[in-house]
Amino acid sequence: MKKNICIVGIGYIGLPTAAMFSSYGHKVIGVDINENVVNVLNKGKITITEPGLEEFVKKVVSSGNLSASIVPKESDVFIICVPTPINKDKTANIELVISATKSIVPVLKKGNIVVLESTSPVGTTEEVIKPILENSGLNIGKDVLLGYSPERVIPGNIIYELKHNDRVVGGINEKSANEIKELYKTIVDGNIYTTNCKTAELCKLMENTYRDVNIALANELAMICEDLGINVWDVIKYCNKHPRVNIHNPGPGVGGHCLAVDPWFIVEKEPKLAKIIGLSRETNDFMPNFIFSKIEKLLKDIKYDKKITILGATYKANIDDMRESPIIKLVNILEDNGYKVEIYYTFIKDNNLVNEDLLDSCKDSDLIILGVDHDEFKDLPWDEIKKVVRGNIVLDTRNFFNENKIKSSGFIYKLLGKM
Ligand SMILES: NC(=O)c1ccc[n+]([C@@H]2O[C@H](COP(=O)([O-])OP(=O)(O)OC[C@H]3O[C@@H](n4cnc5c(N)ncnc54)[C@H](O)[C@@H]3O)[C@@H](O)[C@H]2O)c1
Known part of the structure; x- marks a missing residue:
C-alpha cells in the first residue's frame, strides 16, 4: 500500500531513503532545517556526494513523488534521520533527534507510524522519543506505532546497500515492529528481522564496535611487532590461514562519524562494563601519536625545519569525507611540533588544507607518508617525485604501495608494523 512519508533529515542517509521510497510509488516529503538543502532538492538536485544519487533524485523529483519542505507535514509515516554526533566529553549528542x-x-x-533511524544510545526510542510524542495527546503504541530501524549502508554504495542489506527493526511493541517491517519490505530485498527497540539500538552500536575493536587489535599487534622487530603484515597473513582467524588491517587510526563515535555510546551507558570497547577506542585514537613517534625516529638526524607530505586526508579510501579523520589529527600533532606539512589529495576540491598538485606538494619534502589508500595513489610517478623531494623516505601506513x-x-x- 502506498503511503505518505515524511523523512526528517535528508543527508547521506535520509535522502537516499527518501528517493528509494518515492521510487516505489510512495509520496515522500524530505524535511530539513537547512533551507539550501530543501531548495536544492526541490530543483531535483543534491548537495552531497554519493555515486548514482543525483540521477536517482532527479528522476523521483520529476515524477512528483519526492519534494522537500522546511517543516514536517501531515503524513502516514515519519522517519527520523538526523545526525547524532559526539560531545567533547565522548557522550552522545541527541539534541537534533x-x-x-x-x-x-x-x-x-x-494511525501514524514513527521510525527512528539515527544511530542512538540504547533506550533513546522508548525513553526519549516516546515521551515527546506523547505530548500530542495520542497513545504511543496504540494510536501511533513507534520503532527503531538502524541503517547499515556504506558511503559510496548507499543505493545498492539500502535495497539489498538485511535490516533489523525494533518496535515498542510487536504491532509496531511488524508494521514497520511491512513498510521497509516495500523497498528492501534483504531479510528484515523484528525485535524490541533496545535490542535494535544496541545491534547498530555493536556492529560498528565489533569493527572498531578488531581494528584496535590489529593496531596493537602492529605496535607490538615494531617493538619485537617482526613484520606485522607477515603475522597477519599467516594467522589468517587459520580457518577461524580473521585479523583486520592496522593503519593510522580510525575515523568517520560511525566507527570512531558509536562505541562511545555504549561506554557512556556502561562505563564499568564496556572495558574492551573503551580501550579499543583509546588504542585507535592513539595511532596518530604512534605514527608521529615513528616519524620522529625516521627524521631524528635532520636538524633544519622538516617538511612532510601526506598523501590523502579522508578517514578512509575513495571518499571525500574528512570527519574524525586520524590524518587530520596527525597533521595537528606534526604542526604542533614544528613540522611543515602538506597534504596531497585530489578528491576534495576548493579546500585550503590540501594541495592538488602532487609534485608541488612533494617539493623539498623530507618524508612522504601514505595516509589514505585511495585507488589513484596506486600508481604514482615515483621517479618524478624523487626529483623534487629533499629526503628519500616513504612511510606506508597501509601496506598499500609496491x-x-x-x-x-x-x-x-x-x-607501519615493521621496524
Ligand atoms: N552516513 C552514514 O554512512 C551513516 C550510516 C549509518 C548510520 N548513520 C546515522 O544516520 C544518521 C544521519 O546521518 P547522516 O550521515 O545522514 O547525517 P547528515 O549530516 O548527512 O544529514 C543530516 C541532515 O539532517 C538535517 N537536520 C539536522 N537536524 C534536523 C532537524 N531537527 N530537523 C530536520 N532536519 C535536520 C541536517 O541539516 C542534515 O541535512 C546519524 O545518526 C548517523 O550516525 C549514518
Whole structure:
C-alpha cells in the first residue's frame, strides 16, 4: 500500500531513503532545517556526494513523488534521520533527534507510524522519543506505532546497500515492529528481522564496535611487532590461514562519524562494563601519536625545519569525507611540533588544507607518508617525485604501495608494523 512519508533529515542517509521510497510509488516529503538543502532538492538536485544519487533524485523529483519542505507535514509515516554526533566529553549528542521529534508532534495523528533511524544510545526510542510524542495527546503504541530501524549502508554504495542489506527493526511493541517491517519490505530485498527497540539500538552500536575493536587489535599487534622487530603484515597473513582467524588491517587510526563515535555510546551507558570497547577506542585514537613517534625516529638526524607530505586526508579510501579523520589529527600533532606539512589529495576540491598538485606538494619534502589508500595513489610517478623531494623516505601506513617500485626510484621504503 502506498503511503505518505515524511523523512526528517535528508543527508547521506535520509535522502537516499527518501528517493528509494518515492521510487516505489510512495509520496515522500524530505524535511530539513537547512533551507539550501530543501531548495536544492526541490530543483531535483543534491548537495552531497554519493555515486548514482543525483540521477536517482532527479528522476523521483520529476515524477512528483519526492519534494522537500522546511517543516514536517501531515503524513502516514515519519522517519527520523538526523545526525547524532559526539560531545567533547565522548557522550552522545541527541539534541537534533529531540528537536526533530518535537517538530513532528504538531502534525502527528492517529494511525501514524514513527521510525527512528539515527544511530542512538540504547533506550533513546522508548525513553526519549516516546515521551515527546506523547505530548500530542495520542497513545504511543496504540494510536501511533513507534520503532527503531538502524541503517547499515556504506558511503559510496548507499543505493545498492539500502535495497539489498538485511535490516533489523525494533518496535515498542510487536504491532509496531511488524508494521514497520511491512513498510521497509516495500523497498528492501534483504531479510528484515523484528525485535524490541533496545535490542535494535544496541545491534547498530555493536556492529560498528565489533569493527572498531578488531581494528584496535590489529593496531596493537602492529605496535607490538615494531617493538619485537617482526613484520606485522607477515603475522597477519599467516594467522589468517587459520580457518577461524580473521585479523583486520592496522593503519593510522580510525575515523568517520560511525566507527570512531558509536562505541562511545555504549561506554557512556556502561562505563564499568564496556572495558574492551573503551580501550579499543583509546588504542585507535592513539595511532596518530604512534605514527608521529615513528616519524620522529625516521627524521631524528635532520636538524633544519622538516617538511612532510601526506598523501590523502579522508578517514578512509575513495571518499571525500574528512570527519574524525586520524590524518587530520596527525597533521595537528606534526604542526604542533614544528613540522611543515602538506597534504596531497585530489578528491576534495576548493579546500585550503590540501594541495592538488602532487609534485608541488612533494617539493623539498623530507618524508612522504601514505595516509589514505585511495585507488589513484596506486600508481604514482615515483621517479618524478624523487626529483623534487629533499629526503628519500616513504612511510606506508597501509601496506598499500609496491615496495620494489618505490625502492627502484631511489627511496627507502618504511612500513607501519615493521621496524
Ligand atoms: N552516513 C552514514 O554512512 C551513516 C550510516 C549509518 C548510520 N548513520 C546515522 O544516520 C544518521 C544521519 O546521518 P547522516 O550521515 O545522514 O547525517 P547528515 O549530516 O548527512 O544529514 C543530516 C541532515 O539532517 C538535517 N537536520 C539536522 N537536524 C534536523 C532537524 N531537527 N530537523 C530536520 N532536519 C535536520 C541536517 O541539516 C542534515 O541535512 C546519524 O545518526 C548517523 O550516525 C549514518
